Amino acid sequence: MSHSSGSSSRKRGRPSSKSGPTNPLKPPFFKSSPFSDFGSYMTEKNRKLRDQFETDASSSSHGANPAITDGGDSQGIFKGVAIFVDGFTVPSSQELKNYMLKHGGKFVNYFSRHTVSHIICSNLPDSKRKNLRAFSHGLPVVKPDWIVDSIASNTLLSWVPYQLVEHAITETSKQLKLSAFFSEKGISRSHHQGILIQNETSLPDKCKGESTELTLSGADNFSQEKSLESKHIDTNDELKDVKSESEEDCSTSYVAGQSSDHLNRPHSTLTDPNFVENYFKYSRLHFIGTWRNRYRKRFSNFLSGTGSKNNNPNNNTENLRRIVIHIDMDCFFVSVVIRNFPELLDKPVAVCHSNNPKGTAEISSANYPARSxxxxxxxxxxxxKARCPHLTIFPYDFSSYEEVADQFYSILHKHCEKVQAVSCDEAFLEVSLSLNDNPENIAEIIRKEIFETTRCSASAGIGENMLLARLATKSAKPNGQCFIPPDKVNEYLDKLPISALPGVGYNVEEKLRMKEVETCGQLRTISKDILQKDLGSKMGDMLWNYCRGIDHSAVEAVQETKSIGAEVNWGVRFKDSKDSENFLMNLCKEVSLRLHGCGVQGRTITLKVKVRKKGAGEPVKYMGCGDCETISRSLTVPGSINDVASLHRIAKQTFASFHLDVKEVRGVGLKLSRLELANPSHKGIEEGRLELLFSSATRKGKQPVEQSCSTNHSREDAPSGAHPSSSSAVSQGRNISELPPLSHIDLDVVRNLPSEIFLEMNGLYKGELRKILESHKEKVYNSGSIEKKDCRQQDQETSMRMQCELEPSEASCSKSNYCESDLMPGSLSQVDFLILENLPDEVRADILKQLPPHRVENQLPESSKSSLSLGSHSKWFDMLRVRNCLLSEFLLSSATFLTPNINPSCEEWDAMVVNLCEFVKEYVSQKIESDIEELYNCFRLLKRLSTNSSLLLELYDRTLPFLQASVGEHYGGKLHL
DNA sequence: ATCCTCCCCTAC
DNA sequence: TAAGGTAGGGGAGGAT
Incomplete structure (x- = not known):
């Protein structure tokens, strides 16, 4: 596929294994579950349920289903019908299911416009009635009587008289009018992707069950579907208008398998509070971008091995040569959607979200007639449309792309041990052949099988390395194959435009064009030194090799995942900060979901924001981001995270630190890197914090704990491929014996855990945790304030260890020092040690090194800690006075305390920040004349510490302008920090 | 030197 | 109307 996401031309990519062979010490790659996002999860879930249903169906056909007593012979009157039952119905949902089962229909448990043909519903509440289009997704909403009556008459009756709301049909027809080419898919689905509107509209009339003259091919059970479709469409008087309209510039109008529900779907952040989730469902680039994860899951059994097994049973490697075959489906998206319409093969066809001849929807794929x-x-x-008014446009059909891609890869894996997936329609194969073998034969066989299976053509390029194979494919397309023998390489490359080389995009091409280099032959005249100077050392080196046909990269089945993220740069328009916050929250949810789907968590969070460039007007592209400045900021936290709350807190802080006018924001992206395995025993929520707790209590450090595993019971929702930075030993659950002893658990932390985590932990400790917590509560009430004097230790580390290993009652004594009005989360006083312990070694060492000896010995009194974060900021001055120290000293000694990647959902966060800001500003005012050096130290420190603390980052960002203004006022100029 | 952050570029 | 994502590589420049 050559997808372009903009108007600038894009070139094909380089082999993605360019990074070279994987480090043998490293695990091959992350295992990704199919549920790297919600859509994938539902797809899998539906697939399971469907399988289950089909099992039921087959057993029932053997009379094994006791629910079906009727031995009637009415087979398959619901063939092609897939119902989704909404709400209470008579007969019941279960009965309807059995009816469908018995009569060849399908019963869908979870609504999906891709699989459902009819919604069965007995009554409709007002809210749904008003929003019928949204509710029905353009599908017919029909009373259950339709099913009962059809069975009674042993024929599939027209559903039209059984519509729940008379209005429905009008609504539906309006939709059709609104968009000529999107139709009802409702009725057709599994076996074909499109239906000819013209023929349908020219049908004599809506005779039920009557077969039509639709020119559909390849499906065996169409007749029912066709008649349904025709009936459905014929009831739309307005459709005739649509047809004549479309006939003006379209020879043929197709309606395709995709539903029309998106027609009335809100499509920007202004109108859809769930924009993020909805957006990804329809994004082709999202589909392409996330395809690899789904592939990894589905073909994980092919990816685990090293692929070292030789294709050739003959083990004599001396006479073997390595050959790379690159296979690429031809105009994949178009091929898939028109595979049932052979008559369209030589007509221009494209895939696009919209058929609007004035629209700015992007063509995603065009067949060769269209390309002409x-x-x-x-x-x-x-x-x-301007170039080709009779261009036929199909909407996307992601599930079919997925299906064909699966077939494609099944074939590849069948023929070859070493398969490197590039995308859903493109892969490298490495085969070893004896000198006498013709490499073209195997390509021929594979291509033939692909076509026979998928009815879509593929092209193949064959060469000695990945580069040559890939280049050869270009020459082979469409539907052909090309072998570049070693002695023809130079000749082939001589006239090849440099833009054909992988890695040469618009920018590199322009740079080289400046030097009057347009072909690989010309490129060869440039020395490596000059290329490296102009394009960077790596790129220069690579191109120097490429233009000579040299490529050392190897076909690799597996690659390590280094980052996971999500971004949206379309439809983003915020009115106010409420909008942006909601959006950010949803984005965090999405990213968290994907992280969980891959079983990983990360330490570096990067927020990227696109902001309208000054002077840039509304973009040409509808709801596009237009001309933007991109800003990004990353924050590395001590312990890896993947929970929504932590992500959101950091994302929100970072977003705020940009100080943007949200009305100007055009795109937002969130990405996590420095990934490590998530602790799977607490899947989902708050793993970061639990990990922190455990790792501190058990003194395991920041690395995820390797655990013995019973991996054989592979869970559907667990990752199944390789993992990041861990061996194949996959931890599936924390053994109770590995739990830290209860006495090692910090009760303050426990107390602040979200309830679901607490319950889970409590369960792990068989209820003991709650008991201890309760008994301790009483103690605290009774004991009043308890000094922590016993904690004083010779050195900081010992002190921390002690802190973590205190008896529960002691460990939580500090709690008693908090007054009711404490704004600080109760766990902070304890967790700072945990945080310190979980800081990167160098940071911790740095902090410890800088602690004055007396402060190492004497921890800050709890009272001063708590007072720092709350109450009026004047208290902090008191505190500094009492301690007789400067703010910079205090910051240094309390660095860990001020690193609260804790209590992410703390509602008082803002109040805390505001208080701290006030304090710092006042401090600046006090010191600006007398001690500018102290202020310099403070802000340098703040800046440095903000790398590991979103609180300090926020503090720094908010107070820096004030500092600079004060400096300007008193001294002129700015402090260079 | 080596690492990190903030970009940009490229591929599908 | 329309769904301009995702991920990796790498360079510049600053910090250590």
């Missing part, structure tokens, strides 16, 4: 009109991926549909 100059239509290319990435082009606006209006430009495509």
């Amino acid at each position: 009109y100059g239509i290319k991926a990435g082009m606006f549909v209006r430009d495509a």
Whole structure:
């Protein structure tokens, strides 16, 4: 596929294994579950349920289902019908399910417009009635009587008279009118992807069950579907208008398998509070971008091995040569959607979200007849229509792409041990052949099988390395294959435009064009030194090799995942900060979901924001981001996270630190890197904090704990491939014997855990945790304030260890020093030690090194700690006075305390920040004349510490302008920090 | 030197 | 109307 996400032309990529062979010490790659996002999860879930249903169905056909007593012979009257039952119905949902089962229909447990043909519903509440289009997703909403009556008459009756709301049909027809090319898919689905509107509209009338003249091919059970479709569409008088309209510029209008529910779907952050989730469902780039994760899960059994097994049973490697075959499906998206319409093969067809000839929807894929009109991926549909008015456009059909991709890869893995997936339609194979073998034969066989299985053509390039194979494919397309023998390499490359080389995009091409280099032959005249100077050392080196046909990269089945993120740069328009916060929250949820799906968590969080460039007007592309400045900021936290609350807290802080006018924001992205395995025993929530707790209590450090595992029971929702930075030993659950002793648990931390985590932990300790907590509570009430004097230790580390290993009653004594009005989370006084312990070694060492000896010995009194964070900021001055120290000294000694990646959902966070800001500002005012050096120290320190603390980052960002203003006022100029 | 952050570029 | 994502590589420049 050559997807373009903009108007600038994009070139094909380099082999993605370019990074070289994987480090043998490292695990091959992250295992990714299919549920790297919500859509994937539901797809899998539905698949399971469908399988289950089909099992039921087959057993029932043998009379094994006791629920079905009727031995009638009415087979398959519901063939092609898939119902989803909404709400209470008579007959019941279960009965309807059995009816469908018995009569060849399908019963869908979870609504999906892709699989459902009819919604069965007995009554409709007002809210749904008003929003029928949204509710029905454009599908017919029908009373259950339709099913009962159809069975009674042993024929599939028209559902039209059984519509729940008379209005429904009008609504539906309006939708069709609104968008000529999106139709009801409702009725058709599993076996074909499109239906000819023209023929349908020209049908004589809506005779139920009557077969039609639709020119559909390849499906065996169409007749029912066709008649349903025709009936459905014929009831729309307005459709005729649509048809004549479309006939003006379209020879043929197709309606395809995709639903029309998106027609009325809100499509920007202004109108849809769930924009993030909805957006990804329809994004082709999201589909492409996340495909690899799904592939890894589905083909994990092919990826685990090293692929070292030789294809050739003959082990004599001396006479073998390595050959790389690159296989690429031809205009994949189009091929898939038109595979049931052979008559369209030689007509221009493209895939696009919209058929609007004035629209700015982007063409995603165009077949070769369309390309002959100059239509290319990435082009606006209006430009495509301008070049070719009779262009036929199909909407996306992601589930079919997925299906064909699966077939494609099944074939590849069948023929070859070493398969490197590039994308859903493109892969490298490495085969070893004896000198006499013709490498073209195997490519021929594979291509043939692909076509026979998928009815889509593929092209193949064959060469001695990945580069040559990939280049050869370009020559082979469409539907062909090409072998570049070693002695023809130079000749082949001589006239090849440099833009054909992987890695040469728009920018590199322009740079080289400046030097009057346009072909690989010309590129060869440039020395490596000059190339490296102009393009960077790596790129220069790579291109020097490429233009000579040299490529050392190896076909690798597996690659390590280094980052996981999500971004949206379309439809983003915020009115106010409430909008942006909601959006950010949803984005965090999405990212968290993906992290969990891959079973990982990360330490570096990067927020990227696109902001309208000054002077840039509303973009040409509808709801696009237009001309933007991109800003990004990353924060590395001590312990890896993947929970929504932590992500959100950090994302929110970082977002705020940009000080943006949210109205100007056009895109937001959130990404996590420095990934490590998530602790799977607490899947989902708050793993970071639990890990912190455990690791501190058990003194395991920051690395995730390796655990013995019973990996054989592979869970559906657990990752199944390789993992980051860990061996194949996958931890599946924390053994109770590995739990830290109860006495080692910090009760303050426990107390602040979200309830669901607490319950889980409590369960792990068989209820003991709650008992201890309760008994301790009484103690605290009774004992009043308890001094912590016993904790004083010779050195900081010992002190921390002690802190963590205190008896529960002692460990939580500090709690008693908090007054009711404490704004600080109760766990902070304890967790700071945990945090310190979990800091990167160098940071911790740094902090410890700088602690004055007396402060190492004497921890800050709890009272001063708590007072720092709350109450009026004047208290902090008191505190400094009492301690007789400067703020910079205090910051140094309390660095860990001020590193609260804790209590992410703390509602008082803002109040805390505001108080601290006030304090710092006042401090600046006090010191600005007398001690500018102290202020310099303070802010340098704040800046440095903010790397590991979103609180300090926020504090720094908010107070720096004040400092600089004061400096300017008193001294002129700015402090250079 | 080596690492880190903040970009940009590229591929599908 | 329309769904401009995702991930890796690498360079510049600053911190250590």
